[in-house]
Amino acid sequence: MSFTVAIDGPAAAGKGTISRAVAEHFGFAHLDTGLLYRAVGARMLTGKEPVEAAQALTADDLGDPDALRTPDVAQAASRVAVIPEVRAALVDFQRAFARRAGGAVLDGRDIGTVICPDAEAKLFVTASAEVRASRRHKELLERGIASDYDTVLADVRERDARDANRATAPLLPAADAVILDTSDLSIEEAVAKAIREIAAHRD
Ligand code: CDP
Ligand code: CDP
Numbered sequence: 001m002s003f004t005v006a007i008d009g010p011a012a013a014g015k016g017t018i019s020r021a022v023a024e025h026f027g028f029a030h031l032d033t034g035l036l037y038r039a040v041g042a043r044m045l046t047g048k049e050p051v052e053a054a055q056a057l058t059a060d061d062l063g064d065p066d067a068l069r070t071p072d073v074a075q076a077a078s079r080v081a082v083i084p085e086v087r088a089a090l091v092d093f094q095r096a097f098a099r100r101a102g103g104a105v106l107d108g109r110d111i112g113t114v115i116c117p118d119a120e121a122k123l124f125v126t127a128s129a130e131v132r133a134s135r136r137h138k139e140l141l142e143r144g145i146a147s148d149y150d151t152v153l154a155d156v157r158e159r160d161a162r163d164a165n166r167a168t169a170p171l172l173p174a175a176d177a178v179i180l181d182t183s184d185l186s187i188e189e190a191v192a193k194a195i196r197e198i199a200a201h202r203d
Contacts, residue, residue: 003028003103004118005198006111009125010163010171011074011156012136014182014190015107018125021191022198023105031097033108033115034077036090038068041076050080054089070145071155078159081109082166091115109163112174121201123194124173127183132156 005028007019016032023030036054039061043053062068080086087110094115098104106115112122127135133153140147163171173179178197182190 002099002101003120003202004098004116005103005105006116006119006122006174006177007105007107007125007194008109008111008113008123008171008173008177009107010129010132010160012132012139013125013127014135014187015125017187018123018180018182018191018194019105019107021187022194025191025195026103026105026198028103028105029097029100030105031094031107032065033090033094033106033111035062035065035068036093037077037081037086038073040080040086040090041078042068042073044080045072045076050083051085051089054080054086057090057093066143069143071140071147071152074159075155078162082162082168084168087168109171110169112177113172114169117174121198122174122177123180123197124177125180125182125190125194127181129153129156129160131183 005022007015009015019030019032036057039057040050040054044050094106098106098116112119130153133149133156136156137147137149137152180190180193
């Protein structure tokens with residue numbers, strides 16, 4: 001039997017951290033859909049045409065996620081993500097993943113609104129732009145990637161605006177999503193709240 005958890009929200013809100021913990025808790029598979037757009041963005045940076053890159057994408061292209069988790073690739077991802085044909089090319093893969101037996105957590109921007117409008121549980125994870133930028137800045141430094149807070153904040157704000165204002169599948173909470181503001185929550189508190197919400201939908 002399938003059970004789909006949709007976790008959406010803006011950049012560096014904690015979607016991935018919460019999704020991984022939720023997947024582990026319930027024994028579900030997890031797909032970070034941002035990696036699909038990052039993989040297409042990375043191809044664009046090497047001169048490939050984005051729609052063709054999206055149509056040719058395979059699971060193997062996500063094999064080295066850390067290489068895709070850089071600020072340049074994030075910006076490229078948000079630029080290819082406005083192209084309707086890029087988004088369309090990635091729909092079937094995401095929906096098939098969502099309906100796999102045993103349950104699935106997908107995190108992104110449009111999971112609860114477009115990819116899985118019938119998901120059994122939907123969370124919209126958010127936090128202030130300043131909190132998100134400082135978390136992402138710290139994370140980049142810990143990974144040995146040069147970073148400065150003001151640049152990260154500007155990057156987060158620019159991507160949020162592009163994601164929220166695009167015509168196709170903009171970033172916005174589904175009408176039936178539960179909003180989880182993690183600005184003042186530790187990871188443990190945010191994860192515990194998410195698990196409680198999802199557990200309430202399992203009965
Ligand atoms: O997936 P998304 O970009 O939404 O965020 P993430 O990669 O899960 O989280 C961004 C950073 O914030 C990570 O370094 C997390 O450890 C951290 N984080 C946090 O400090 N407090 C939270 N409540 C959630 C995440
Ligand atoms: O980790 P972070 O939240 O910073 O970014 P991400 O989730 O890896 O997504 C990178 C970019 O891909 C976003 O800024 C969006 O433009 C795009 N994206 C999207 O449009 N739809 C999704 N379902 C996931 C990501």
